[in-house]
Amino acid sequence: MRIITSIKKMQSLSSQIHLQGKRIGLVPTMGFLHEGHLSLIREIKRHCDVTVMSIFVNPTQFSPSEDFADYPRDFVRDKKLAEAEGCDIIFYPDAKDIYPGNYLTYVTVEKISYILCGVSRPIHFRGVATIVAKLFNIVKPQIAIFGQKDAQQAIIIKKMVNDLNFDVEILVAPIVREKDGLAKSSRNTYLSPEMRRQASVLFQSLKAAEQKILSGETDAAAIKALIKNKIAEKPAAVIDYIEIVNPETLEHQAEIQGSVLIALAVRFGKTRLIDNIVVDKK
């Protein structure tokens, strides 16, 4: 496995790989790898010849009050885990090369960047779209994979790819969960043992909502109330949002018909966790 830190070296290596007629697959991450990230490597390897994982904690997707400085980092461990899964290249750039002085250019996906997580994180998806556009131009993948845990992110990236005509296929891989259902996240390490126990309510409430929909409930407000009441049983949980939306367009759904995405964000102390489920009502 090669570690590449230089943008120019990564670009010229990618051009060489293309000249050989090989397909590059990209797994963009912020590192501190868990089973969710590793599942992305395993999945993309089925679709490409050369797997590149990028590891970069992207400052432009954090607001000044957020956890950029504290975000967990462990490159030595990440390197071992990625190599064990058969990753071919880690792209591990320096922030001062990615955002040099007098950086001015941003990619924005209007409307869908300002709902759900975008309400409490107004610059977050601009930062995500910008870094993903940059990584696409540096790594030049034919295919890239993102996790369904960040459902809104995956939808925004698909929209950016389509709108800006990036010639990159986007895969979205299922959420990987802990035994009690908590979605794997690098941020879970922030939780105290008590908060960690309470945090299983996120998935439990989503499963309860799914059950209710599958047994005939069509009123989104009733489903949201059910989730809210279930989460409210946990004293450390502070709800940021619970929304029921179209899984392609993120449009609000007042009445549940066909397929819906139920997405939520809940704070435990300073830690903000997200989770979601797609319920397909036949």
Add this chain to the structure above:
Amino acid sequence: MRIITSIKKMQSLSSQIHLQGKRIGLVPTMGFLHEGHLSLIREIKRHCDVTVMSIFVNPTQFSPSEDFADYPRDFVRDKKLAEAEGCDIIFYPDAKDIYPGNYLTYVTVEKISYILCGVSRPIHFRGVATIVAKLFNIVKPQIAIFGQKDAQQAIIIKKMVNDLNFDVEILVAPIVREKDGLAKSSRNTYLSPEMRRQASVLFQSLKAAEQKILSGETDAAAIKALIKNKIAEKPAAVIDYIEIVNPETLEHQAEIQGSVLIALAVRFGKTRLIDNIVVDKK
């Protein structure tokens, strides 16, 4: 010469050209070709194997009050002119494919998009950066060429390429002028014969400013006043702006030292003309 209208076909053709180890050069235009555009074809052919000219009147760089509908178009003539210069491919997409319904994604280059022409055209450079990013993703050039006539545009595109890590080299070709010095522009066709005669004052005033700087004047305000007075002699001319800036960063220069860009925009009736000169004070 091939005419390609489909985005997908252009992308797959470009990938094939890359596989052959050939270099693609892009000349992005809005058509209604004049000698300035043709000089761009001639120049880029020296740097690439396959020359692609795009012809697309880009709606997102016009505000509702501007001349999008009236912008001159003549594809049959453009095709002949491009072919005669040895252009290999014209990419001529349809607006509804470039901006399908529910289009949401924009590329913005902060700060330098909101000065000079950006003051009276606040969304213009967002539209330019967005369409150029899209054309780069569709045509996948290794090199692209722009005219110095649109000096601010060229600087914004270079900044975007650098910031978003597009692996595309940017060339900027000199302004091509009419015999009386007026910069060639598709918009010159809007001018009445009398306005056309008066419009030569743009270049004359820039040359007078150059002379004054080369003979020792270092006060930018004095140079701007000189230009303003010269243009004011023409009754049909209404000045939009006259600015003296750093030719790389577009920062205002109060005192003239080293190299400066003098840029101006002047209206004749509904027609807004721009011109500029770089003065290199040794």
